[in-house]
Amino acid sequence: MSPVDPHKFFLGRLVGADGKETGESLLYKPEDLNTHCVITGMTGSGKTGLGIVLLEEFALKNIPAVIIDPKGDLVNLCLHFPELRGEDFEPWIDPEAPARLNKGLSVLADETAEKWREGLERWGYAGPDLDALNRVDYTVFTPGSTIANPINILSTYDPPQGNWAEGDENIRELISTSVTALLDLVGYSNIDPIQSREHILLANIIEHYWNQNKSIQIEDMINAIDQPPFEKLGALPIDRMYPPKDRFRLAMALNNFLASPSFQNWKKGPALDIGSMLYTEDGRARFNIFYIQHLSDHERMFFVTMLYSQVEAWMRTQPGTGNLRLGVYFDEISGYLPATGRPASHGVILRLLKQARAFGVSLILSSQNPIDFDYKALSNAGTWFVGHLQTEQDKNRLIDGLTTTEGQIDRTQANRLISSLGKREFLYMNVHEPGLKVFTTRWALNYLAGPVTRNRLPMLVEFGLSREAGEVGRPRRQDDNEEETEEMANETKNDGTKPEIAATIGEYYLRTAKSPKELDSDGALITYVPAWFAQAEYRITQRKYNLDLTDYKAALIEDEDIRGTTIRWSDYMTDPIEDDRLSKRPESDAVYYAPVPGWMLNASSIRSRESDFIDSIYRDGRTVVYSNEELGVYGDSKLSEKEFIELCKAKVDEASKAEKDKLTKAYQTTVDRLETKIRKAAADVSDKEDKVKSKNIEKIGAVGEFALSLLQGRRRSVSSSINKFGQSTNAGNALEKATIVLEELTESLERETESYKDAIAAVEAKWSALAEKYSTVSLSPMKKDIFVDYFGILWLPYYTDSAGKLVRAYQAAGI
Structure with missing residues (x-):
């Protein structure tokens, strides 16, 4: 087992002022969570990873959790594979990854398993630690859908335990929250419970039934709207305050919801009974993961509000405690506890933030949007984990909120520390501990596969990673079972x-x-x-x-x-x-x-x-096609690899021919120019050779004449003979220079020819290499x-x- 304190949560290691790990573990007291927790950070900061690490510590300490998962990330809590085999990871690998990385799925799975093994070893974990996670009972619910395990949310209109004399205020708060959520679901949003006739009427109808310890269904509400079981609302007759014609519109809104085929799925599955969903019969904690990615915004608001209401209702039946009894984790609080506006969820979340600590119920709220927080409500949160934030506005808004709610926060220090955070690094603030700290989160025991899409949810049951809903929760009443027997x-x-x-x-x-x-x-x-x-x-x-x-x-x-x-x-x-x-x-x-x-x-x-x-x-x-990005050649799915290579070669021949033709044209121009010069130089050499021969003859003649004049005793001009000697020497020099010019031009032509051959060879080699640079592309x-x-x-x-x-x-x- 990992070498950490068995009574504390091991979340990671502290980071020093130099940005490096100090080696000191961040050990967190579970009871500190009774004052609630907020996790925030931009996308990619490691926020979800920290949340999973925190919930893993719940599992290792056998503490139950209720988890709201709007994106599918927290379903990863089911993906722990003690044997770390590639085949266990394989079903959860991104299906696009093999094509993207050009690797086989089994190869990627083995690499991922090895990566997880190495990561766990670096943090002192091994197989037994992962096996310990199996002590917890995991169930993934899909409200309003049978894609995984449905949950009967509408059974929550059963009367709560207790009586009016003991807790009328609490029961009325439960009624008010439930009515607000239901009205939001059918299109009445952001209503004021004090001013809204719809809210007042429905709240009184539910209270009428509950006072008699009777359950009330949607059908009962519709009939009671048409024919109210009381004559007055307040001091006024019901028909005067809310005329039948106007009540009919409300009844129709509820009836349309009731008549919708999707409504039936809200009645399937076990009842949403928090008390029965916390522990198995043999005492193992339960993790109830409510996957709501598939729901519309109104449906999400309805479910979230009703879920928190049920947590509150169960909580009020429990004795007070200083120990951590239950964690309620919400992966994206944005829009449910906003700074402005009062959505249906706001009131019940605020009440739990204020009162749940006394019952050992911890709210853990996560968001990537710190701008939209109700910081007054979140002043009840004693622990904050702040990751890297995207903008200065986000950072300043967060620091403003923390400075307001926590007077001891050093604004300058907080600003500096938040700005220095890297991935998987968080600023840690705890009212139960002095000062600010930075830490890096430990390696997750579960495989972080990213968001699990709805079509993969049934695989959790198939592979034994999630319990089937039929085994969870208390039995429903007989009148709730008609949908369950539909297929039979x-x-x-x-x-x-x-x-x-x-x-x-x-x-x-x-x-x-x-x-x-x-x-x-x-x-x-x-x-x-x-x-x-x-x-x-x-x-x-x-x-x-x-x-x-x-x-x-x-x-x-x-x-x-x-x-x-x-x-x-x-x-x-x-x-x-x-x-x-x-x-x-x-x-x-x-x-x-x-x-x-x-x-x-x-x-x-x-x-x-x-x-x-x-x-x-x-x-x-x-379908898989061959692609050569360098050549701009793409083959359709009917082409074989051999045919595609031939296509690439044809492109190479075409493209290289164009480039070689360009080189040949330039070479030919140079050759023509040099050959013209060579011809002129050759002619010049020939001309100068003739002159040299002529001057040599004159030189010989001059020597003969001079010698003859001496023999005959005649006087001959010495200067004339010397001049003929000089002319002969000049002609020889000119011939030598002309010959050198001709040789240089000839050598230039040879160099140009060799350069041309090398350039042609380089072009052919380059295009031949490009022909081999092809890959496969998977298209959907x-x-x-x-x-x-x-x-x-x-x-x-x-x-x-x-x-x-x-x-x-x-x-x-x-x-």
Whole structure:
């Protein structure tokens, strides 16, 4: 086990003034969290990592937590793999990473596992520490959806424990918060509970029921709005204060919500009962992660408000304590506790900040937006973790708020320390400890995979990382169970008749491809066996890659037991079925229908399943093309690697030819110029050679004449003879110079020729190298380019052979 204090939270190591770790651990007292905690920092500061580290310490100390996860980051709390095997990490690796990094998925998984092993070892952790996290029971809930574990939020209109005499003020606060949240959900936002007729009426209706210890459902509220169970509101008759015509609008708003198909999902799953969700029967703490990424803003506000209200209601039934009893973590508080405005959530969060410490309930509030904090409310927070902030405005607003709420804060020091923070470094302020500190967070025990998307949530249950909701919470009352048995009621009887199928469910018949005789059957009766069939056309158009692809994906599911709306479609992929093989009617009247699994008849889930099918094509409908960015050559998906290389070579030939032609043209111009000069120089040399020969003859003649004159005794001009000697020497010098010029020009031509050959060779080498610099690019279709052609029940035809066995009457290959 890690060498830390077993009674404290190990969050990281302190950082000194020089920006380096001091080696001193930051050990945090759990009970200090009773005065609540705020974590803030810009995106990328390590804020989520710190939150997970903090919650890991809850798990290691067996302290339960209620966690609100708007983005999917905190689902990472389920991803702890004590054996640190690559295969455990593999399902959670970013599916785009292999194409982006040009590595295989298994290779990336092994590298990630090794990275985590090394990180844990640097911080003194090992497998047993990760295994200790398994002492906690993890459940991921998806309010308003069956994508993971639904939660019955509407059962919260049951009357609370206690009676009016003991806690009427607290119960009325619970009613007020619940009504504000419900009205916000149906479109009445930012209302004043004192002035709003809608709020006053609904609050009085709920109080009327609860006073009689009766539960109230949405249907009861609608009827009570139309015919109130009391005659007056305050001193005025109900019809005068809130006329029936106006009340009808409110009733219609609630009825529209009740009639919405999505409403049914809010009633599914275990009841939101905080007391039953904190510990298992054998005493292990529970982590309840409420994933709300899929909800609209109004739905999020409704759920968050109701969840905090239930925490408050449970809390008031508990005795006071100085120990940390429960952590309530909200990953993004922005908009729920703003500086201005009073959303439905504001009141209950403020009350908990003021009162929950006495009950050992800690609120941990995280945000990347310190501008939108209600610092007056957050003055109740005793611990602050501040990471790197994006702007000076963010930093100044935070320091202003802290200076106001915590008089002992040194503004100059806080400013300097916040400005110096690096990634995963936080300024630490605790009212229970003096001064400001900077620390770096420890390595997370859980794998930080980034936001977990909704389509991956069912994998948590599949891999045993999250409990199924049916095992969590207290049983609901009998009148809340009708939705739970819907699919069981949908199961058809084995009497050969066709079940009633909702109009929203597609229905298709696969044509027979074999005759009864071929199958040793009398063909008297076709038996239709149901399967779920999904087929879609998708297009990927990328001009850059010369890609205009149209393809199809199809899936056929014959499993009888499918849970939820998320299906691992890749397990059921088949070849597409041509349109002419499908019909909207059976081939004869003499048919027998096999029973249909209940999940296929559940019309309420049809839209979610179809959306999930589209998501699967978006993820898996990739096509790989070859790309050579250097050459600007892109091959469509039909090109083989060999064909693409030939395409690159053709581009190389074309591009290199253009460059070589340019070099050749320049070389030819230089050659022409040099050859002209060489010809002139050669002519000059030839001319000077002739002159030299002529002058040599004159020189010889002059010598002869001079010698003869001496022999004959005649006087001859010495200067004339000397002049002829000089002319001969000058001609020789001129010839030598002309010859040197010719030789230099000839050498220049040779150098230009060698330079040209080298340049041509360099061009060929450069382009040949570029031809080999190609890679693969993975392209996915856009969701708007995915078109579902078939989605529904496909009736597969069978004949009964002479042995009484069902045999396929359709061509098996292709589906």
